[in-house]
Amino acid sequence: MAKRIGTSTIAFDRPPYITSHAAVVGTKEGNGPLKGTFDLVSSDTHFGQKTWELAEARMQRLAIDKAVQKAGLSTNDLDLILSGDLLNQCVSSSLASVSTGVPFAGLYGACSTMAEGLALGACLFDGGAADTLLAAASSHFCSAERQYRFPLAYGGQRTPTAQWTATAAGAAVLSAAQSKVRITHAVLGRMVDMGVKDANNMGAAMAPSAYDTLSRLFRDLGAAPTDFDRILTGDLARAGGDLLAELFRRDGVDITPTYGDCGSMLYNPSQDVHAGGSGCGCSAAVLCGHILREMEAGRLKRVVLAGTGALMSPISLQQGQSIAGVCHAVVLEGV
Amino acid sequence: MAKRIGTSTIAFDRPPYITSHAAVVGTKEGNGPLKGTFDLVSSDTHFGQKTWELAEARMQRLAIDKAVQKAGLSTNDLDLILSGDLLNQCVSSSLASVSTGVPFAGLYGACSTMAEGLALGACLFDGGAADTLLAAASSHFCSAERQYRFPLAYGGQRTPTAQWTATAAGAAVLSAAQSKVRITHAVLGRMVDMGVKDANNMGAAMAPSAYDTLSRLFRDLGAAPTDFDRILTGDLARAGGDLLAELFRRDGVDITPTYGDCGSMLYNPSQDVHAGGSGCGCSAAVLCGHILREMEAGRLKRVVLAGTGALMSPISLQQGQSIAGVCHAVVLEGV
Numbered sequence: 249m250a251k252r253i254g255t256s257t258i259a260f261d262r263p264p265y266i267t268s269h270a271a272v273v274g275t276k277e278g279n280g281p282l283k284g285t286f287d288l289v290s291s292d293t294h295f296g297q298k299t300w301e302l303a304e305a306r307m308q309r310l311a312i313d314k315a316v317q318k319a320g321l322s323t324n325d326l327d328l329i330l331s332g333d334l335l336n337q338c339v340s341s342s343l344a345s346v347s348t349g350v351p352f353a354g355l356y357g358a359c360s361t362m363a364e365g366l367a368l369g370a371c372l373f374d375g376g377a378a379d380t381l382l383a384a385a386s387s388h389f390c391s392a393e394r395q396y397r398f399p400l401a402y403g404g405q406r407t408p409t410a411q412w413t414a415t416a417a418g419a420a421v422l423s424a425a426q427s428k429v430r431i432t433h434a435v436l437g438r439m440v441d442m443g444v445k446d447a448n449n450m451g452a453a454m455a456p457s458a459y460d461t462l463s464r465l466f467r468d469l470g471a472a473p474t475d476f477d478r479i480l481t482g483d484l485a486r487a488g489g490d491l492l493a494e495l496f497r498r499d500g501v502d503i504t505p506t507y508g509d510c511g512s513m514l515y516n517p518s519q520d521v522h523a524g525g526s527g528c529g530c531s532a533a534v535l536c537g538h539i540l541r542e543m544e545a546g547r548l549k550r551v552v553l554a555g556t557g558a559l560m561s562p563i564s565l566q567q568g569q570s571i572a573g574v575c576h577a578v579v580l581e582g583v
Numbered sequence: 584m585a586k587r588i589g590t591s592t593i594a595f596d597r598p599p600y601i602t603s604h605a606a607v608v609g610t611k612e613g614n615g616p617l618k619g620t621f622d623l624v625s626s627d628t629h630f631g632q633k634t635w636e637l638a639e640a641r642m643q644r645l646a647i648d649k650a651v652q653k654a655g656l657s658t659n660d661l662d663l664i665l666s667g668d669l670l671n672q673c674v675s676s677s678l679a680s681v682s683t684g685v686p687f688a689g690l691y692g693a694c695s696t697m698a699e700g701l702a703l704g705a706c707l708f709d710g711g712a713a714d715t716l717l718a719a720a721s722s723h724f725c726s727a728e729r730q731y732r733f734p735l736a737y738g739g740q741r742t743p744t745a746q747w748t749a750t751a752a753g754a755a756v757l758s759a760a761q762s763k764v765r766i767t768h769a770v771l772g773r774m775v776d777m778g779v780k781d782a783n784n785m786g787a788a789m790a791p792s793a794y795d796t797l798s799r800l801f802r803d804l805g806a807a808p809t810d811f812d813r814i815l816t817g818d819l820a821r822a823g824g825d826l827l828a829e830l831f832r833r834d835g836v837d838i839t840p841t842y843g844d845c846g847s848m849l850y851n852p853s854q855d856v857h858a859g860g861s862g863c864g865c866s867a868a869v870l871c872g873h874i875l876r877e878m879e880a881g882r883l884k885r886v887v888l889a890g891t892g893a894l895m896s897p898i899s900l901q902q903g904q905s906i907a908g909v910c911h912a913v914v915l916e917g918v
Contacts, residue, residue, distance in 0.1 A: 342774060
């Protein structure tokens with residue numbers, strides 16, 4: 249049975265292994281600095297489908313199938329899929345999993361979805377509710393851009409703080425089958441709303457929630473940032489990441505030696521993504537590609553993934569509501 | 584620790600109590616046959632807010648606050664809120680909870696959301712990940728109608744199989760604090776897609792998933808439908824409910840003596856809702872109003888709530904995709 253530590257941290261008694269994982273991305277992401285860490289880079293942004301929504305669903309399904317296959321399993325072996333995305337009614341996630349025949353619990357955590365799924369999934373495994381389950385998340389530049397901002401062909405100008413929605417998906421199988429990484433702790437985060445209303449500055453909207461969740465985690469564990477090989481947010485990008493470092497600096501804490509952000513890591517500055525990447529698939533693919541491979545190679549031993557989500561809709565923004573951030577975190581330890 | 588029984592059922596070792604519950608509805612719902620079972624009936628469909636989205640958020644928050652108050656708690660005592668709704672990016676749920684300061688995990692299960700939250704919440708309680716948590720869901724006719732169908736003033740004709748989105752919210756606190764009802768079992772359901780593409784016949788799209796989940800539950804428990812005082816779906820309404828009964832009839836099983844559907848129960852036929860009610864708030868309010876009161880009064884001892892959701896979006900329908908149904912179930916037992 250899990251134990252609650254301090255105000256906010258869940259410590260697992262039977263920490264699940266990340267038995268396998270897979271990341272599938274588009275061409276732009278495959279040309280970035282993390283090239284070579286993904287299971288599949290598609291040269292076809294449509295993933296062979298007629299619509300962007302189906303393209304995203306197909307990409308998520310490819311990540312799910314690959315993760316399941318790498319675990320030596322079939323989808324029949326899964327007790328549950330926890331997944332979500334940015335689209336209205338999370339439709340690419342349901343389209344991705346509908347033909348698997350696996351029990352399906354839809355999540356909505358915006359860009360924090362992968363961390364939310366890993367946190368809830370680890371709780372369900374630890375508590376005996378599921379023995380083998382999968383967490384997944386995806387985003388697609390073309391489905392998101394049209395839904396949130398402008399028609400794709402419009403060519404709207406972007407501000408320097410704007411983020412680029414990644415065409416990416418990640419999936420991870422949690423089970424008792426041994427691997428080199430376990431999820432040992434989780435924090436389900438509170439929403440923090442500091443009044444940011446600029447949809448082109450999501451990093452600023454989410455940084456305070458990342459600070460809130462990470463501060464709680466460090467306090468609950470009695471840990472310093474330096475006790476982790478990598479503190480990873482996903483996705484504050486450069487603008488939000490700088491703000492997060494500043495918030496910790498005010499406490500006299502320097503997180504920068506081990507801090508990284510999935511949105512800042514996915515692209516090269518020359519790729520014209522302004523502040524960096526975003527989208528549920530960004531942290532999912534950076535984790536399930538680069539980070540878990542680094543852990544498996546022994547180059548990272550203890551990592552915290554703090555998934556950050558901007559909880560808003562185009563309608564809520566048009567109506568003048570501010571953007572609440574939320575941040576769910578999981579601690580990953582090499583074994 | 585929970586045990587998995589048969590193919591699909593989770594049996595709780597420490598079944599959480601539904602320590603308290605609250606339902607808040609609009610005027611139309613308050614004039615229906617379940618009048619008198621709700622904690623608050625608002626005569627103002629706007630709930631004092633400027634937009635329908637904020638109205639729905641306010642209604643969900645009223646249900647959350649009332650449930651917390653009835654448990655003798657404050658929101659500070661909650662370890663987690665699990666909630667969701669039908670709106671794009673589940674925005675009324677995040678707006679409802681943002682100022683509570685409570686950890687928040689967003690769910691998307693369409694009209695199955697309340698059952699999804701209760702099922703996941705019971706797993707988290709049983710596994711020690713949360714000691715006191717709240718599950719909530721809401722829907723509002725005016726926010727949903729505009730988003731899914733027509734402008735409110737348009738006055739479009741509705742087909743006989745169409746359902747009416749309930750203006751309703753429900754919230755339930757799960758904890759170890761004793762009450763008269765516990766959640767003893769849960770099934771997280773698989774998606775079933777039988778090719779229905781008619782957004783005005785959601786009952787038909789969801790009935791096969793309700794059949795799938797309920798059949799699995801009965802098989803796993805070795806139970807007959809008559810072992811339950813009430814088998815409750817939410818929301819198949821009349822068209823879908825008839826189909827569900829027919830699917831069981833083909834197995835030689837008659838569920839009709841104890842079967843009821845939240846969408847069919849919420850309104851009188853004279854209220855012009857065609858097949859009946861729908862929306863995340865419908866089953867949430869019927870459960871947190873009528874059903875739990877009946878259980879507390881001892882008139883119902885063993886109830887299964889099978890929440891049904893139609894996993895689609897207006898865009899996926901316009902693109903020709905069919906509607907997958909999903910059904911999550913929880914078994915409620917009087918103590």
